[in-house]
Amino acid sequence: MKKIIQIPYILLILLGLSTACSNSGGEPSNSFDRQAMLQNFAQNLIKPAFGDLQSQVNALKAASDNFTQTVNVQNLTALQLAWENAYVSWQFANAYNFGPAGEEGIRKGLIEEIGTFPISGSKIEDAISNNNANFNDFNRDARGFLAVEYLIFDLENDNTSILTAFASQNRKDFLANAISNIKTRTDAVVSTWNNTYTTEFINNDGTDVGSSTSQLYNEFVRSFEALKNFKVGLPLGKRPGQTQTEPQLVEAYYSGKSLQMIENQFIAIQNIWYGKAKGGTDGIGFRDYLENVEGGNALISSTEAQLTVIQNTLDNIPNTPRFSAQISSNFTALDNLHTELQKHTRFFKSDMSSILGIAITFSSGDGD
Amino acid sequence: MAIKEKTAHQKTSKQSSLFQYFHDKNSLLDDLQKPVSATPLIVFKIIFGALMIFGTVRFMTLGWIEDHYVQPLFHFKYWGFSWVKPLPVFWLYVVHYLMIVAALGVMFARGFLYKISAVLLFLAFTYTELIDLTYYLNHYYFVSLVCFLLCLVPNPSPPAPSPEGRVGVESDSPFGGWGAGLRGLWVKGLLIPHWAILIFKFQIAIVYVYAGLAKITYDWLILALPLKIWLPAHDTMPLIGEIFTWQITPYVFSWFGMLYDCTIVFFLAWRPTKWFAYFTVIVFHSLTGLLFQIGIFPWVMIGATVIFLIPSSPPTPEGGADPTPTLPLGAGGLLLICFFAFQVLFPWRYLLYEGNLFWTEEGYRHSWRVMLMEKAGTATFYIKDTKTGREGVVDNSEFLNPHQEKQMAMQPDMILQFAHFLGKHYETKGVYQPEVRAEIYVTLNGRPSKLLIDPQIDLMKETDTFTPKDWILRYEDED
Structure with missing residues (x-):
């Protein structure tokens, strides 16, 4: 009888021991240095991107000051070029809407504050004629880079009409204030990254919600989806309920630089995947992280195969005529781009978060 | 369950309340x-x-x-x-x-x-x-x-009722309780x-x-x-x-x-x-x-x-x-x-359903299956106007919060509910008798993602019942 009583005890002790056993049988395998990855992102991708944006915005401001001082074609062309450079540099910074560039109170993410499109021409014109522009309210479609673009580019490349319009002091003021607003917001982000946030970002190296990896990952996916849904899908009339294509909804409609921006954002997204600096130096990125987890290699090869397909589809779209015009003249090529981006979504969205064990929401999961 | 246990065991000496419970009593009901x-x-x-x-x-x-x-x-x-x-x-x-x-x-x-x-x-x-x-x-x-x-x-x-009649505690007032x-x-x-x-x-x-x-x-x-x-x-x-x-x-x-x-x-x-x-x-x-x-x-x-x-x-x-x-x-x-x-x-x-339970989730809930699998999906819904033939792609985040989208994207009954919601929603937005289909890619336990349901099926024509959902693709099939 005594022996029977002993059995459950022994079982229980065995169970307990089995945990202890792991100490002797263990060998390091699945170790990945997330901190090194975050370090690379901070030092070689994010900070340079915001830094670059800052200097381009400064150049934009200088060009604008020059232009409002002396309204002439030469200054306008310089301003347009400065805008293009600044907006290209924004494509490399627009995926990092967290931390200093994230939502806080009524301030939305940086991308909503300075990158909203399509803009509302009527809101902008109202604000100009009433001289009551407010760059901190809910009218995010009346400020930012694309509001500036609306003012300084003409759909028909008719610079003379722009020069005529800029006879108005209100218009000059609006332009100057819109650019100052972009500058204020960008400067704030850069300064926080330079002061305290870099260390905070690198040290917050877990995988829970709110960890740097999770925030970076979520914004990375959001950036990819924004590219697909808003830069390509919406003007192509891909939204349910749209009864036709709507070319006027493209990004950078007035300058016609839409395709260029799509291409640059796609490079920026791939840089995050590889952990590659804009200059080309390859560091630790999500790809390297995946190499170290269960199922990662299969995902890497399907992801990169599809990235190549997307690149080829992009390369098949000519630079002229402008993207918005090609929506009717070259629909199939653009539609292919949307299809291939769509096919890619799952690799970034669910497959990657699943095997990296990154938490997406705060809500509780099922317990054990 | 308990009755079966009781008849299956011989009476033995008591060792604990649990064994005692099964062994010592003449009548289960008494016990x-x-x-x-x-x-x-x-x-x-x-x-x-x-x-x-x-x-x-x-x-x-x-x-x-x-x-x-x-x-x-x-x-x-x-x-x-x-x-x-x-x-x-x-x-x-x-x-x-x-x-x-x-x-x-x-x-x-x-x-x-x-x-x-x-x-x-x-x-x-x-x-x-x-x-x-x-x-x-x-x-x-x-x-x-x-x-x-x-x-x-x-x-x-x-x-037993105490001499002072303290049983009254319960009935004095609800707050006495x-x-x-x-x-x-x-x-x-x-x-x-x-x-x-x-x-x-x-x-x-x-x-x-x-x-x-x-x-x-x-x-x-x-x-x-x-x-x-x-x-x-x-x-x-x-x-x-x-x-x-x-x-x-x-x-x-x-x-x-x-x-x-x-x-x-x-x-x-x-x-x-x-x-x-x-x-x-x-x-x-x-x-x-x-x-x-x-x-x-x-x-x-x-x-x-x-x-x-x-x-x-x-x-x-x-x-x-x-x-x-x-x-x-x-x-x-x-x-x-x-x-x-x-x-x-x-x-x-x-057991009454065919197919991999973790994949189809037919009979998964309310069964104490906790933290058993890593599963995630990406769900893309297509809404087709049956008059014009025009098909649009839904942005799920317009209607769902991230948690809802995450859960929906891997569970067929939720996919169906969302599809019906989308169909009705876009009908009021002017899409004529919408056809709703969904391309759902799901990864299970880190394996490469595969189609969960038939992407050609019009989900508006399906209803959620306890009968097997034949529009769920089999996990075992190679695609």
């Missing part, structure tokens, strides 16, 4: 009605009520009433409960405050007030759970079941029928054993999946983080978890091992609580299993006392029999 010390139940009610209050306050302070019930434009419904709608936010708060009051009632009230509290707690909690299927968690289901059982238990009663409940903790003499304790133990046993049996799968035991995916993500945890980078760790955790779940109630129920077993309960649930984002679940199990620790045998053996509060053999008894028959059988319904 179920046998008056025993009410202390385990009283303690259980206090712990459970306190957890309910903690959970409710936590839910409110995290802003989850707004996040879960108010902000979403669309709510996923439980089958058969589509009539449950979220109340306006003010009333949702009222419901949550009521739950706190009701939980206090369950902890301390007696008599009529107790009954009201228990019923209220059950209804209010279950109502909030039924609002949106997205937030289904096995432990919320468990809480609902315990609330239901709490409605059925009789009030503890003194062994509160004090009496508190005192009940210390008055050892209070009795309840044995079944009023056994039902909770049995319910807990079902949870653990079924959770353990569910872990006996190839992926869990042989491949150590999904723990092989989940554990390395915790390598930064202080002190023990490094363990999660070792190759053997997921295997040890998988096997230990399975054996633990399958056997822990037996160790808890057996007097010589119960304290050690309870110690492992604390360690096990604390560890999983630290590792995974599972909210109050560890506290629920650590709290609920206390019922095993306090001896329930009557202080006076064979006291001959009348089984004062009897098992109502009519409606109540029948209700309990049906309840447990359902509990025992319902989790096995998956």
Whole structure:
């Protein structure tokens, strides 16, 4: 009888021991240095991107000051070029809407504050004629880079009409204030990254919600989806309920630089995947992280195969005529781009978060 | 179940209350009605009520009433409960405050007030759970079941009317009952029928054993999946983080978890091992609580299993006392029999469906399948105007919060509900008799993602029933 009583005890002790056993049988395998990855992102991708944006915005401001001082074609062309450079540099910074560039109170993410499109021409014109522009309210479609673009580019490349319009002091003021607003917001982000946030970002190296990896990952996916849904899908009339294509909804409609921006954002997204600096130096990125987890290699090869397909589809779209015009003249090529981006979504969205064990929401999961 | 056990065993000498229960009694009914010390139940009610209050306050302070019930434009419904709608936010708060009051009632009230509290707690909690299927968690289901059982238990009663006629405590005033409940903790003499304790133990046993049996799968035991995916993500945890980078760790955790779940109630129920077993309960649930984002679940199990620790045998053996509060053999008894028959059988319904349970999830919920798989999907819905032939792609985040989208993208019944919502929504937006199809890519336990459902099927033509959904693609098929 005594022996029977002993059995459950022994079982229980065995169970307990089995945990202890792991100490002797263990060998390091699945170790990945997330901190090194975050370090690379901070030092070689994010900070340079915001830094670059800052200097381009400064150049934009200088060009604008020059232009409002002396309204002439030469200054306008310089301003347009400065805008293009600044907006290209924004494509490399627009995926990092967290931390200093994230939502806080009524301030939305940086991308909503300075990158909203399509803009509302009527809101902008109202604000100009009433001289009551407010760059901190809910009218995010009346400020930012694309509001500036609306003012300084003409759909028909008719610079003379722009020069005529800029006879108005209100218009000059609006332009100057819109650019100052972009500058204020960008400067704030850069300064926080330079002061305290870099260390905070690198040290917050877990995988829970709110960890740097999770925030970076979520914004990375959001950036990819924004590219697909808003830069390509919406003007192509891909939204349910749209009864036709709507070319006027493209990004950078007035300058016609839409395709260029799509291409640059796609490079920026791939840089995050590889952990590659804009200059080309390859560091630790999500790809390297995946190499170290269960199922990662299969995902890497399907992801990169599809990235190549997307690149080829992009390369098949000519630079002229402008993207918005090609929506009717070259629909199939653009539609292919949307299809291939769509096919890619799952690799970034669910497959990657699943095997990296990154938490997406705060809500509780099922317990054990 | 119990009857089968009883006939299957020979009478032997008593070793513990559990064995005694099966072996010593001539009549099962006698034993179920046998008056025993009410202390385990009283303690259980206090712990459970306190957890309910903690959970409710936590839910409110995290802003989850707004996040879960108010902000979403669309709510996923439980089958058969589509009539449950979220109340306006003010009333949702009222419901949550009521739950706190009701939980206090369950902890301390007696008599009529107790009954009201228990019923209220059950209804209010279950109502909030039924609002949106997205937030289904096995432990919320468990809480609902315990609330239901709490409605059925009789009030503890003194062994015999005392000379001073103190029985009147209960009936003096409803508020007299509160004090009496508190005192009940210390008055050892209070009795309840044995079944009023056994039902909770049995319910807990079902949870653990079924959770353990569910872990006996190839992926869990042989491949150590999904723990092989989940554990390395915790390598930064202080002190023990490094363990999660070792190759053997997921295997040890998988096997230990399975054996633990399958056997822990037996160790808890057996007097010589119960304290050690309870110690492992604390360690096990604390560890999983630290590792995974599972909210109050560890506290629920650590709290609920206390019922095993306090001896329930009557202080006076064979006291001959009348089984004062009897098992109502009519409606109540029948209700309990049906309840447990359902509990025992319902989790096995998956056997009636073809295909991989983890893939189709037909018969997955309400079966104590917890943390068994790593599954995620990307769902793309296409809305086609049947007049113009024009097809649009839905941006799910326009209608769903991230949690809803995540849950929907891998569960066929939720996919179907969302498809119907989208169809109706876009019809009002002018799309003519919309056809809704969905391209859903799902990854299971880190394997490359595959199509979950037939991407050509018009989901508007399908309805959600318990019959097999033939539009779910088979996991085994190669694509």
